[in-house]
Every structure is written in structure tokens, then in C-alpha cells.
Amino acid sequence: MSGGAPNRAGRMAVNAAAYAVTVFLLLPTLIIIPMSVGPERFLRFPPAGFSLRWYAEYFRDPDWVAATLFSLEVALLTALCATVAGTMLALALVRGRLPGRGLVELLVVGPVIVPHVALAVAMFLVFERLRLTGTLLGFTMAHTVLALPFVVFTVLAALYRFDAELERAALSCGAGRLATFRHVTLPLIAPGVVSAALFAFIISFDEPVVSFFISALDRKSLPRKMFEDIDYNISPTLAAVATMLTALTVLALLLGFVLKRAAERRAAARSG
Amino acid sequence: MLGGRRFSPAASLALAAPFLLLLLVVFILPLATLLHESLFVPSPGLGNYAHALEEPVYLRVMLRTLRIAFLVTLLALVLAWPLAWVMSRSRGLGLALLGAAVLLPLWTSVLVRTYAWMVLLQRNGVINQMLARLGLIEQPVRLLYTEGAVVLAMAHVLLPFMVLPLYSALKGIPEDYPRAAQMLGASPWATFREVVWPLCLPGVTSGCLMVFLLALGFFVTPALIGGPQQMMIATLVSQQVRELLDWPFAGALVGILLAFVLALVLLFRRAVRLDRFVGQA
Amino acid sequence: MRKLDADRNAGSISIEGLTRRFGAVHAVDGVSLDIRAGEFLALLGPSGSGKTTILMSIAGFEYPDEGRILLGGEDITWLPPNRRNLGMVFQRYTLFPHMSVLENIAFPLKMRGLGRAEREERARAALRTVRLDQLGERRPAQLSGGQQQRVAIARAIVYRPRVLLMDEPLSALDKNLREEMQIEIKHLQREIGITVVFVTHDQTEALTMADRVAVLDHGRLQQLGAPRELYEAPQTEFVAGFIGETNFWSGSAAAAAAPGEAVGVRLEGSGVMPALAVSRVAAGDRVRLALRPERLRILPGAAEGVPALVTEAIYAGNATTLMLEAAGGQVLRLRIPAGAGLPEAVAGEAVTLGWQAADARAFGVAP
Numbered sequence: 001m002s003g004g005a006p007n008r009a010g011r012m013a014v015n016a017a018a019y020a021v022t023v024f025l026l027l028p029t030l031i032i033i034p035m036s037v038g039p040e041r042f043l044r045f046p047p048a049g050f051s052l053r054w055y056a057e058y059f060r061d062p063d064w065v066a067a068t069l070f071s072l073e074v075a076l077l078t079a080l081c082a083t084v085a086g087t088m089l090a091l092a093l094v095r096g097r098l099p100g101r102g103l104v105e106l107l108v109v110g111p112v113i114v115p116h117v118a119l120a121v122a123m124f125l126v127f128e129r130l131r132l133t134g135t136l137l138g139f140t141m142a143h144t145v146l147a148l149p150f151v152v153f154t155v156l157a158a159l160y161r162f163d164a165e166l167e168r169a170a171l172s173c174g175a176g177r178l179a180t181f182r183h184v185t186l187p188l189i190a191p192g193v194v195s196a197a198l199f200a201f202i203i204s205f206d207e208p209v210v211s212f213f214i215s216a217l218d219r220k221s222l223p224r225k226m227f228e229d230i231d232y233n234i235s236p237t238l239a240a241v242a243t244m245l246t247a248l249t250v251l252a253l254l255l256g257f258v259l260k261r262a263a264e265r266r267a268a269a270r271s272g
Numbered sequence: 273m274l275g276g277r278r279f280s281p282a283a284s285l286a287l288a289a290p291f292l293l294l295l296l297v298v299f300i301l302p303l304a305t306l307l308h309e310s311l312f313v314p315s316p317g318l319g320n321y322a323h324a325l326e327e328p329v330y331l332r333v334m335l336r337t338l339r340i341a342f343l344v345t346l347l348a349l350v351l352a353w354p355l356a357w358v359m360s361r362s363r364g365l366g367l368a369l370l371g372a373a374v375l376l377p378l379w380t381s382v383l384v385r386t387y388a389w390m391v392l393l394q395r396n397g398v399i400n401q402m403l404a405r406l407g408l409i410e411q412p413v414r415l416l417y418t419e420g421a422v423v424l425a426m427a428h429v430l431l432p433f434m435v436l437p438l439y440s441a442l443k444g445i446p447e448d449y450p451r452a453a454q455m456l457g458a459s460p461w462a463t464f465r466e467v468v469w470p471l472c473l474p475g476v477t478s479g480c481l482m483v484f485l486l487a488l489g490f491f492v493t494p495a496l497i498g499g500p501q502q503m504m505i506a507t508l509v510s511q512q513v514r515e516l517l518d519w520p521f522a523g524a525l526v527g528i529l530l531a532f533v534l535a536l537v538l539l540f541r542r543a544v545r546l547d548r549f550v551g552q553a
Numbered sequence: 554m555r556k557l558d559a560d561r562n563a564g565s566i567s568i569e570g571l572t573r574r575f576g577a578v579h580a581v582d583g584v585s586l587d588i589r590a591g592e593f594l595a596l597l598g599p600s601g602s603g604k605t606t607i608l609m610s611i612a613g614f615e616y617p618d619e620g621r622i623l624l625g626g627e628d629i630t631w632l633p634p635n636r637r638n639l640g641m642v643f644q645r646y647t648l649f650p651h652m653s654v655l656e657n658i659a660f661p662l663k664m665r666g667l668g669r670a671e672r673e674e675r676a677r678a679a680l681r682t683v684r685l686d687q688l689g690e691r692r693p694a695q696l697s698g699g700q701q702q703r704v705a706i707a708r709a710i711v712y713r714p715r716v717l718l719m720d721e722p723l724s725a726l727d728k729n730l731r732e733e734m735q736i737e738i739k740h741l742q743r744e745i746g747i748t749v750v751f752v753t754h755d756q757t758e759a760l761t762m763a764d765r766v767a768v769l770d771h772g773r774l775q776q777l778g779a780p781r782e783l784y785e786a787p788q789t790e791f792v793a794g795f796i797g798e799t800n801f802w803s804g805s806a807a808a809a810a811a812p813g814e815a816v817g818v819r820l821e822g823s824g825v826m827p828a829l830a831v832s833r834v835a836a837g838d839r840v841r842l843a844l845r846p847e848r849l850r851i852l853p854g855a856a857e858g859v860p861a862l863v864t865e866a867i868y869a870g871n872a873t874t875l876m877l878e879a880a881g882g883q884v885l886r887l888r889i890p891a892g893a894g895l896p897e898a899v900a901g902e903a904v905t906l907g908w909q910a911a912d913a914r915a916f917g918v919a920p
Contacts, residue, residue: 015354021355107299118526209492
């Protein structure tokens with residue numbers, strides 16, 4: 001259909017605006033990448049040459065490596081805890097009769113609605129008293145709480161997509177509740193659960209605010225270490241770290257995308 | 273639903289137990305402790321709150337926070353609308369690319385994106401270099417630590433939270449509605465004003481609320497891009513805790529922030545749709 | 554694991570005073586029903602009649618508010634579904650999409666702790682029963698609707714349950730396939746001698762397949778009987794209207810009559826015509842007359858009957874349907890089967906109608 005000349009002009013203007021916004025969204029992050037391979041001590045665009053010295057710098061610096069390893073540890077544990085606790089809660093919400101359901105639902109959105117700085121300061125206060133600052137346990141608990149809403153909502157979505165009649169079919173075949181979950185429900189919501197774990201991992205690994213407050217001088221997460229470095233000097237090492245972090249996110253998103261496609265194909269095959 | 277396959281209340285509670293326990297210890301307890309501090313230290317009463325609301329310095333920070341959050345929301349809405357509209361009318365590869373452009377920033381570290389803005393905006397940053405090379409300026413212009421820079425960077429960081437709810441609202445408008453309006457004689461602008469805009473209002477409310485809420489309590493970007501000159505409430509809280517160790521006063525500031533956020537959430541209860549930000553990746 | 558019970562009554566089901574309420578609505582309202590072992594029973598009714606709730610109560614997915622359910626004499630009302638050892642075929646097949654056809658069929662055997670070899674052997678045998686021997690390795694998504702339905706049946710009978718429950722299993726299939734599957738399921742049921750409880754809203758399906766049909770409306774059992782009984786001798790106005798095509802005509806009883814007795818009915822706008830009283834009526838009671846279109850006759854010449862005007866004649870190959878208007882504005886349908894040499898009529902013609910007393914059933918109307 002053709003809406004006439006003014007209409008087409010309007011549509012082109014909206015399209016142009018949309019693509020301009022896309023560029024605005026992506027460019028600042030992408031511009032870091034070429035700058036991270038510049039050889040100079042000061043960031044320049046375009047870079048004056050190609051060098052991986054700032055990447056090497058990162059891997060040589062024990063502080064960076066220690067912070068990265070600590071963040072990895074926390075993120076893996078967070079992904080595990082948040083996925084298990086979140087999946088259990090999602091099951092209770094969809095398949096259970098949970099007393100005080102409204103209150104629980106409020107609690108689920110709590111960590112998203114409450115500003116992270118408020119939560120971070122509050123955790124700092126309590127963690128100091130409990131000697132949890134700068135500990136693996138403290139970080140994992142804090143990040144698990146921050147990641148839980150996203151896990152719960154992802155698994156909820158998977159459970160809603162899942163045809164509950166299949167569980168009844170399993171029960172009618174003589175499977176008990178646990179066997180039904182293990183053989184039917186879990187395999188079919190697995191893509192959702194895995195992407196929930198991915199979300200939890202990224203949330204923890206990138207989490208700057210709570211990390212900023214509950215880190216200790218000798219034990220800090222990668223975002224906290226980045227925060228300090230940005231505050232003091234915008235060194236090209238940081239550009240290298242930022243590039244690697246972005247690459248990691250792209251990878252995780254791609255993985256999530258592939259999983260979702262697989263799940264959709266399965267769902268489409270079912271209804272077809 | 274069907275009696276034979278729902279968990280009993282006791283079993284449901286057992287399934288929810290790890291979640292509830294975690295939130296009790298790491299969410300409710302810390303917030304309660306902090307708020308208790310603000311109300312009872314050094315003496316019981318609202319002294320800390322009165323101090324925060326009476327001192328012009330702090331009042332100015334709060335007003336700036338509100339102003340910046342409002343401007344960020346407005347800018348994000350203006351930027352997000354065309355993108356969300358085009359996304360809602362795209363399919364296949366086009367949609368995948370646009371979607372990736374929105375989701376990638378959403379999941380990229382806030383620190384990385386803020387750092388990118390610092391690299392762009394600093395004295396010898398990319399923008400100043402470009403402007404100088406084009407001969408538009410002779411001296412580097414001060415971009416960092418201005419309110420404009422804070423608004424721009426925050427709008428950038430929070431933009432996905434506006435695009436996604438807008439997108440799902442716009443996607444729900446069948447292609448035939450605007451077509452019908454035009455067949456009935458409405459101009460493109462009238463079609464937008466009379467049909468599309470009213471239908472996407474829930475998405476607008478949801479996106480604006482989300483961005484405004486997040487902007488109110490935002491810490492990383494204002495702290496790094498705004499510096500002490502453009503201090504917002506989150507930075508103020510941080511300063512009270514880390515530099516002055518004034519927990520009761522920080523607690524009062526958090527209390528005020530929380531009261532504000534909760535009031536907004538209760539007011540727009542239906543617009544808080546977290547599920548829009550997941551499941552779309 | 555429960556073995557197939559040799560006892561002949563093992564597959565019988567007794568439903569006693571079953572009541573299930575959803576809020577203020579009685580989904581099932583005091584239904585009692587005895588299903589014999591080896592019988593094919595259809596639960597027939599419009600949506601909201603309670604037929605699915607009854608099936609789900611037998612399956613264990615619903616628990617009743619009142620009443621109990623006995624399986625082979627044993628009370629199973631509160632037994633969880635996975636321990637009832639019943640087979641069930643669902644409306645949308647519900648094959649597990651992540652398992653192969655064979656894995657689907659072997660699943661109930663796995664849940665019963667059978668070894669791999671025996672599972673495989675019995676699953677293959679069940680697959681042969683439904684004539685899909687070659688497709689064991691496929692995924693459900695690679696099968697047609699009819700094939701998926703056969704797999705679902707194989708999965709439900711592989712552990713030799715005493716009873717097979719079917720919840721509108723053919724509603725997702727197209728017409729031809731549906732008719733083919735109706736016969737196939739019927740044969741299969743005879744072959745393995747299993748009790749089948751079959752829910753449907755399609756009266757033709759119920760009449761074709763079932764030994765007996767339970768007609769339900771608003772949660773109540775209207776009539777239980779063989780297909781012929783339901784069609785020829787409906788016990789309630791609902792059954793007369795729901796099964797087959799029926800003309801209803803209001804009137805009043807000319808004399809008192811006991812159930813099953815002949816009674817004259819004074820029709821609105823017409824004279825007195827013969828009928829059969831279904832319930833007890835007193836002289837002057839309001840009644841509703843149910844007349845099957847194919848049992849109405851055009852009487853030759855000046856015979857005594859009901860005068861009517863043919864408003865339309867619709868030719869449909871195997872029969873001609875006449876739309877008639879009798880005195881008092883009563884609209885009737887009359888069907889003349891083709892090739893029987895019965896008198897026909899054209900639009901605009903005035904005719905006289907008649908019928909046998911046994912073909913006009915008079916239902917008392919509650920005042």
C-alpha cells in the first residue's frame with residue numbers, strides 16, 4: 001500500500017530517527033574497541049596504530065587478575081544459587097498454593113524497585129557487623145538477591161509457555177511428582193532455566209553498586225576495581241577490560257538467543 | 273486449577289523457603305537495620321529526616337535528582353519512541369538486528385557504558401578531539417561534570433528500559449488500526465494522535481516509570497560523569513557512608529528515597545512490568 | 554506395580570453421588586453412574602455439562618466435594634492420579650515432545666520400574682497394536698495428527714490398565730480421519746477388552762462408538778442408555794432436543810395418563826393428536842410434544858390430521874426437508890427420505906400432517 005508522498009516522507013523520517021538512535025545506543029560502547037588496541041598511553045580516536053600491550057598489561061597485573069577471578073567465582077556461585085532458589089520459587093508460584101502469594105510477588109520485584117544504592121548501603125552496614133564484606137559468601141548472597149527477580153521471571157515465562165497438560169499426561173502414565181519434574185517438566189523448561197542462569201551470571205559479574213560498597217581493600221570484584229581505576233585515571237587498560245567485558249556479554253546473549261530458538265522450535269514443532 | 277497436580281501449601285512454602293530466607297537476611301534485614309538507625313540514632317525521632325529536608329545543600333541535591341531524573345525520562349522517551357515503533361513494524365533479520373542493538377546495551381556493564389561516555393566527553397576526549405580537528409573549537413570545551421553530560425549519559429544507559437515496554441505496547445497495535453484511521457480520512461499526524469498514541473500509553477507509562485525510578489537512585493553514572501559538582505542523592509548517600517561514616521543520616525536519605533520510590537510504585541502499580549525485560553533476549 | 558487383574562469386575566467403575574462445585578456453580582451435581590467392566594461408555598453433553606469434570610475425577614485430576622468413585626469395588630476417590638493405574642488419552646495428544654515415539658510409549662513402563670529390554674519389547678508390541686511399527690524412532694512432531702493420536706493410545710494401553718479414559722480425543726482431527734479413528738478405537742477396545750470412558754460433545758460420535766451413553770446437562774445425569782434407547786425413547790426434553798433433530802410443539806393433555814400410556818394432546822392452534830406420555834400427566838396439564846422430522850408424514854387426500862403450509866422444500870440428495878407452518882404459527886421440519894416412494898410436496902402447497910402415537914413423545918412441563 002502507498003500512503004502518498006507526505007506519508008512516505010514521514011515514515012522515512014521515523015526510520016531515520018530509529019536508526020540514528022540505534023547508532024547512539026551502540027556507538028559509545030563500540031568506539032572503545034579500536035581505542036583499546038592503540039599503542040599510546042592516552043586514548044585516541046582513531047588509534048595511532050595497533051598494539052595489544054594494554055591487554056597484556058591487564059593479564060600481567062595481579063590486581064586485575066585477582067579481581068577477575070574473584071568476580072568469576074562470585075558470578076558462578078550466584079548463577080547456581082539464584083537459579084536453584086528462583087526455579088523453586090517459580091514452581092511454587094505456578095504450580096503451588098502459596099500462602100501470602102501477593103506478599104511473595106512483592107518481594108520478587110523488591111530488589112529491582114529498591115534503588116541499588118539503598119540496598120548496597122544497607123548491606124554494607126549489616127555485612128560490616130557480620131564481617132561479611134569482601135567475602136565470597138557475602139558477595140554471593142548479595143548478588144543472588146539482585147539476580148533472583150530476573151531468574152524468577154525468566155523461569156516463570158518458561159513455565160507459562162510449557163503445556164501443563166504434559167504433566168498430567170505423565171501423572172496418568174504413573175509418574176510421581178518428582179519423576180514428572182525430572183523426566184518431563186525440567187527437560188522442557190531447561191532452555192529457560194539455562195538462560196536464567198546466564199542472566200544471573202551477567203548480573204553478578206557486571207554488578208557495580210553493591211560491589212562498590214561491600215568490597216574489602218584486599219578483596220574486590222572486577223567492577224569495583226574498574227570503578228577505582230576510572231575514578232583515578234582513564235588508562236587504556238580499562239579500555240581493554242571494557243572490550244573484553246562487552247565481548248563476554250555478546251557471547252552470553254548469543255548463547256541465550258540460540259537456546260531460545262531451540263526452545264521455540266520445540267514449541268512450534270509441538271503445536272504443528 | 274486442577275486439584276490433582278498442584279503443590280500443597282506446605283510443599284509450596286518449602287519450595288519458596290530458600291528465596292524467602294535469602295530475602296529476609298540480605299534484603300529485609302539490612303534495609304530494616306538502616307532505617308532503624310535513621311530513626312533511633314542518636315536519639316529516637318525524625319531528627320535525621322528534618323536535617324536532610326531543612327539543610328539547603330541537601331535540598332538542592334534532592335531537587336537536582338528530581339530534575340535530572342525527569343529530564344532523563346523525557347529524553348529517553350523521545351529517543352526510544354521511533355526506535356520502538358520501527359521495531360514493532362519489523363520482522364525477521366531487521367527485528368533481530370534492532371533487538372540486538374537494544375539488548376546488547378541492556379546487558380552490557382553499566383560501568384563499561386559510563387566509562388565509554390567519559391572517554392568521549394573528557395577534556396582530551398573523542399568529542400573534543402573531533403571538534404578541534406574540524407576547527408570548530410580552539411580550546412577543549414568542558415563537557416564532563418556538567419548536568420547535560422549526566423542527562424545524556426543516563427538517558428543512554430537507561431534507554432533499553434524505555435524501548436522494551438514501548439515496543440511490546442506498540443507491537444500489540446494491529447497494523448490495520450492505523451490503516452483504518454487513514455482510510456477514514458485521518459492524516460498521519462491525526463492517526464498518531466488519535467489512534468497510536470492512546471493505544472501505546474500503557475507502554476509509555478511503564479517505560480517512563482521504570483526509567484524515572486532507576487534514574488532517581490542511579491549511582492554509577494552520576495558519580496563518574498557528574499562528579500561532586502552535579503551530585504545526586506545516591507552519591508550523597510555514598511559520601512555520607514564512606515567519607516563521613518554518618519549512618520543515621522545516610523539512613524534518613526535512603527528512607528526519603530525509598531518513600532518516594534514506593535509511593536510511585538504504588539501509584540502506578542500496574543505499570544511495573546518486570547517481565548518485559550527478560551524473556552526477550 | 555499392579556498387574557493386569559484377571560477378575561472380570563476389575564475394570565468396573567461406580568460413581569456414587571458425585572458432586573463438584575466451582576464457587577457457586579455445580580459443575581457436577583449428584584451424579585451416580587455404574588460403568589460395567591469391558592464397556593464402552595460415552596459421556597455426552599454440551600460444554601459446561603460436567604462431563605469433563607467427571608472424567609477428571611475418575612482420572613484423579615479433580616477431587617469431588619461429595620460422593621465417591623470405586624474402581625473394581627475399591628474406593629479410589631482420594632488416590633493420586635499416578636497410582637490409579639488408569640490409561641488416559643488427552644484432547645491434544647500430549648505426547649512428550651522431547652522423547653521419541655518409542656520413549657513416549659515406554660515411559661509408563663519406566664515409571665513402573667520395568668527393565669529396559671522388557672520396556673522396549675512391550676512398547677514395540679503396543680506400537681504394532683496401533684499399526685505404527687515403523688515409526689518408533691520418530692519424534693512426535695514428525696507425525697501427523699492421526700498418528701500422534703495412535704501413539705497416545707499406545708502409551709495409554711501399554712501397561713494394560715483396566716480402564717482407558719479418553720477426553721475428546723478426536724476433536725483435533727479432521728472429519729474423515731475422525732470417522733476412521735472412531736471405528737479403529739472401537740475395534741481396539743473390543744480386541745483388548747478394556748473399559749473405555751469417552752468424553753465427547755459430538756452426539757454422532759457417542760452414538761457410533763459407545764455401548765451406552767450418559768447424557769449430561771448442567772452437571773446432572775439426564776439419561777443413561779444404549780444409543781437406540783436415547784434416540785427412540787428420550788426420557789427428558791433435553792435429551793429429545795440434544796440427540797438428533799426434534800420439533801417441539803406445546804399443548805395440553807386431553808386426558809390423564811401414566812408414563813408409557815397413549816394420551817391425546819390438544820395442540821396450540823390445532824386439534825387433538827395422539828402421543829405417548831413420558832411422565833405422568835393430568836388432564837389439562839401443559840405438555841411439550843417432541844416430533845422427529847423423519848417420523849412426520851404427509852397424509853394423502855382428506856385424512857384427519859394437522860393442516861400445514863409448505864413454506865420451503867430443500868432437496869439434499871438422500872432426503873428432502875420441508876419447512877412447514879402449521880396453525881398458530883408453529884414451524885415444523887419434515888424429512889422425506891428419497892426413494893421410499895413417500896408423497897412429496899412443493900413450496901406453497903397446503904398439506905395435512907400425521908404421525909404414529911409412539912413417535913410423538915409428550916413431556917410434562919413444570920408449571
